[in-house]
Amino acid sequence: MARNERLIPASPERVFAVLSDPDSYGHWVVGSDTIRDADPEWPRVGARFHHRIGVGPFKLNDHTEVIAMEPDRHLELHAKARPLGTAHVVLDLERRGGGTNVTMVEDAGDRLTKLVFNPLTHFLVRRRNDESLRRLEELAVGR
Structure with a gap:
C-alpha cells in the first residue's frame, strides 16, 4: 500500500472542487494523459x-x-489501466488550520494486480503520488 499526505493551503x-472536476485529473494525476x-x-x-x-506511443484507454x-471529506475510486492493472485509491480530506490535510492511499485494485505490487512498486507509487498531490495543491490554490 502506498500512503501519502500533504497539507494544502x-x-x-476548494480541494474537493478540484476532485469533482473530472477534467482536472488529466493534469494532477501523474501518468494521466487526457480525460476522454x-x-x-x-x-x-457509480459515476x-x-x-x-x-x-x-504507449497509451491505454x-x-x-x-x-x-x-x-468535501472523502473520495474512493477504482482506477483501471488494463492490461497493466487496477488501483483502489482513497482520498481523505481533513480541515487543518486554514488548510486541508489530504491523505491519499493507493493499493492494488484486484487480485492479479496484487501479484505485482511489491515494496519497489509501493515506493514508486508513493513517489508518483507525492507529485500528484503537489499538482492537486497547485490546482486547489489557484482556484
Missing part, C-alpha cells in the same frame, strides 16, 4: 470518467469509477 471545499469523457453526475457513486494514460464519496 486551501479549504476542503465523463459522466455528468461525477463524482456521485465514471474515461481516460487515456501512458507516455509517448480505460476508466475510473467512484466507489464511495462524502462531499
Whole structure:
C-alpha cells in the first residue's frame, strides 16, 4: 500500500472542487494523459470518467469509477489501466488550520494486480503520488 499526505493551503471545499472536476485529473494525476469523457453526475457513486494514460506511443484507454464519496471529506475510486492493472485509491480530506490535510492511499485494485505490487512498486507509487498531490495543491490554490 502506498500512503501519502500533504497539507494544502486551501479549504476542503476548494480541494474537493478540484476532485469533482473530472477534467482536472488529466493534469494532477501523474501518468494521466487526457480525460476522454465523463459522466455528468461525477463524482456521485457509480459515476465514471474515461481516460487515456501512458507516455509517448504507449497509451491505454480505460476508466475510473467512484466507489464511495462524502462531499468535501472523502473520495474512493477504482482506477483501471488494463492490461497493466487496477488501483483502489482513497482520498481523505481533513480541515487543518486554514488548510486541508489530504491523505491519499493507493493499493492494488484486484487480485492479479496484487501479484505485482511489491515494496519497489509501493515506493514508486508513493513517489508518483507525492507529485500528484503537489499538482492537486497547485490546482486547489489557484482556484
